[in-house]
Amino acid sequence: MSAILLQENSETKDQPLREDIRLLGRILGDTVRSQEGEAVFDIVERIRQTSVRFHRDEDQGARRELEAILNSLSPPQTARVVRAYSFFSHLSNIAEDQHHIRRTRAHALAGSAPREGTMGHALDEAQKAGITTQQLKEFFDTALVSPVLTAHPTEVQRKSILTLQMNIANLLAERDHGPMTPEEEEANLEALQHTVLTLWQTAILRSTKLAVTDEVSNGLTFYDYTFLRQLPRFYAQLEDHLRRMDPSWSATELPSFLRMGSWIGGDRDGNPFVTAPVLRQAMRMQSTRALRFYLDELHALGAELSLSTRVIDVSEPLRQLAERSPDPSPHRKMEPYRRAISGIYARLAATLRQLDGLESPLHAVGDAPAYATPAEFRADLEIIDRSLTVNGSAALAKGRLRHLRRAVDLFGFHLASVDMRQNSDVHERSVAELLAFVDPDIHYADLSEDERIALLIGELETNRPLASPYAEYSEETRSELDIIRTAADCRARFGADAVVNCVISKTDGVSDILEVAVLLKEAGLLRPKDGALDLNISPLFETIGDLRNCAATMDRLLSIPTYRRFLESRGNLQEVMLGYSDSNKDGGFMTSGWELYKAEIALVEVFAKHGVRLRLFHGRGGSVGRGGGPSYQAILAQPGGAVQGAIRITEQGEVIAGKYSNAEVGRRNLETLAAATLEATLLHPESAAPCTDLFLETMEELSEHAFKAYRGLVYETDGFEKYFWESTVIGEIANLNIGSRPASRKKSTSIEDLRAIPWVFSWAQCRLMLPGWYGFGSAVKAYLAAHPDGMERLRAMHRDWGFFRTLLSNMDMVLAKSNIAIASRYAGLVSDPALRDSIFSRIRSEWQDSIEALLAISGQTALLESNPLLARSIRNRFPYLDPLNHVQVELLKRHRTSDSGEQIARGIHLTINGIAAGLRNSG
Secondary structure (H helix, E strand, C coil): CCCHHHHHHHHHHHHHHHHHHHHHHHHHHHHHHHHHHHHHHHHHHHHHHHCCCCCHHHHHHHHHHHHHHCCCCCCCHHHHHHHHHHHHHHHHHHHHHHHHHHHHHHHCCCCCCCCCCCHHHHHHHHHHHHCCHHHHHHHHHHEEEEEEEECCCCCCCCCCHHHHHHHHHHHHHHHHCCCCCCCHHHHHHHHHHHHHHHHHCCCCCCCCCHHHHHHHHHHHHHHHHHHHHHHHHHHHHHHHHHHHHHHHHHHCCCCEECCCCECCCCCCCCCCCCCCCCCCCHHHHHHHHHHHHHHHHHHHHHHCCCCCCCCCCCHHHHHHHCCCCCCHHHHHHHHHHHHHHHHHHHHHHHHHHHHHHHCCCCCCCCCCCCCCCCCHHHHHHHHHHHHHHHHCCCHHCCCHHHHHHHHHHHHCCCEEEECCCEHHHHHHHHHHHHHHCCCCCCCCHCCCCHHHHHHHHHHCCCHHHHHEEEECCHHHHHHHHHHHHHHHHHHHCCCCCCCEEEEEEECHHHHHHHHHHHHHCCCCCCCCCCCCCCCCCEEEEECHHHHHHHHHHHHHHHHHHHHHHHHHHHCCEEEEEEEEHHHHHHHHHHHHHHHHHHHHHHHHHHHHCCCCEEEEECCCCHHHHHHHHHHHHHHCCCCCCCCCCEEEEEEHHHHHHEEECHHHHHHHHHHHHHHHHHHHCCCCHHHHHCCCHHHHHHHHHHHHHHHHHHHHHCCCCCHHHHHHHHHCHHHHHHHCCCCCCCCECCCCCCCCCCCCHHHHHHHHCCHHCCCCCCCCHHHHHHHHHHHHCHHHHHHHHHHHHHHHHHHHHHHHHHHHHHHHHHHHHHCCCCHHHHHHHHHHHHHHHHHHHHHHHHHHCCCCCCCCCHHHHHHHHHHHHHHHHHHHHHHHHHHHHCCCCCCCHHHHHHHHHHHHHHHHHHHHCCC
């Protein structure tokens, strides 16, 4: 009976979601009818109904009927069908996001205890655990939580489409704000209809390939949507919560520990289009976005603070600030706050002109000197805050002014710290060229690792620069020197937080790290005489082999006194980046997860031995195959000591839009990162650690079997490369205008050279999701064959070990989003029947074995039984997603024959967009 009541309760709560989906679906259907005609609408419905039959039981009659319908469509008809299903996926996403917001608000209004993943819940748990106010203050004083936005070729959304989706979300939200009058409801419905019509008439695809500056511009839109306003609100709510817990917080402002980072404009690993001028332009664009936001907020603040000295008193610093203002208006003579703000506005306008060469949105009242630093700007705002507080107007300081002060502290004049990233091979060649010019007898490439380290340490102990203005260096070396010098210029111009981290891809030895230190010295970012290092040098360990060796590499690095001296200037902190994508592509999902976990344990031990603070930078993607999945559980599942109050995490591809295009959803995602970091640091959840050494041994054995199965398929099966290129859309993805970075590191079809992002994205498109599960079924079968009683141990691991449970939970999601019937249609694209049957039969068998093993271990009777929200989402959207796959298969057939043309290619790209939207975390 209780189960029935729970189901009824859930269905009642989800009723508004179903209503929203029906509403949006009806509006879209009416739009298709009015714009394309009844015949197209009927085709869309026939495809949907036939696809449902095919999905339900792989009905061969339905398969033949689908093929007949799709083969009969002309290219223009196909494009209309694809657009209809693509836009339904987008509209379903909007409805789901709005429902999450609705449920969160209902939870808060009911006065219920804070949910997991909120700071309220984390702080309540800390109180229960006896964590003191002093311990909390120490945590916040040293903490750093930083989501880092990256540009990668999986984000298929145009800004115009995103803007329209935001408008639809806002109109849906209006319907939740209380009962509407008939006139209000009619106006809302009309606005929804108009917006959906505009969406239908807007091109989904870009007509030209993105430049890096386009990617910067796209990334900046999420500051408008979410970060600029929601981060200050997050801090205000957190401060208020802390002060309710303990009034002593009123005397101490919370440090800005949650900050944004970016790779867009600084990540040049394999991207020849990221250059010194591009980095400079990216920083200027970021600065402009921050300063114009401040100017807009100052203008609004001036309108609010009309306080007159005829009524109120002001502090002496405020009076002086007002007198320094160039504001000549007699109307504001008795309004000191407005005069002070107009003076601040004038100074900030001068700052915009000086830093970015642009004029302010509104004319300043007069000339004023530019601010030298954000701290000067913030000091003026604090004068206003203190004057309001001590003169009976504290309530007026709690709104816009409070948020603006926090925004300036968070974003400065730079908006977000831009990381630089480059491949270690490039650094090696550049350093070799610099050394060869100084001493032609040095053949750096031929030196052993020990000889390289000794040579590089010698360079780091002298102030002598290596680069000469008289040398003719290669274009590659000139580019490296230029971008490092530009980084130094950006720090001087926009503030030290503008560029803070330098990431080294493909790190496999100590010399890779010391080479970067030598290059930084050339730009004055490392100064031997002072023992000063201005940037964090972050080695990135990516492959399975690199992960296994990373602790030994860091142990040797931290044993070098010269390097340790530079670390002291960085607060004795060393960042290490771990790559999820490439380790997964290299060794498979299970082995990648396990080697990452072991690497973290080993790094924690090494850093503790040397007395150095460790900060981990997780190179997670959106999909499970690239380390994705729920961030809260992933952070809590880290081994003990791996989250020492500091964590950086990449946010990539279409996941950025999914998480941060909606303001409320964005704030919740940011809060989740902060809450998980606090809990993992202070509460050390027991579930993050294995209960027994037997668990570790079991996981090691499972990983070995999974690694063997994955490598056996992907790297050791003759013809697999051909199978992959013919059965997926990888070739078409490489030509889609969705990123500035090439899909492969080299001009080849080799899987070794292919980037992990398009590798995972391609498997998602054909609904196999292979990188997120392959090898698990084989691993469990092999383990149980050797340990007949091992199932109980595996179930205990799932019950008692957070790492293992999270691993299987992510795989559960991936397998639920896979569809072996649809995948079989993509397998049919392989030209060699014997190759096709041989490989796909292995994949199908492994897929079935993996599902059976997962259900047996977790105790579920069906996939996603423990995640009803996601199960509901799949039920709602997949009848409209599956047709896109069927259409894509037919278009691929045409594209790869003489029937190919621009309309066919465009249709394929439309299906890629729609499928990515429907899956939500496919890249």
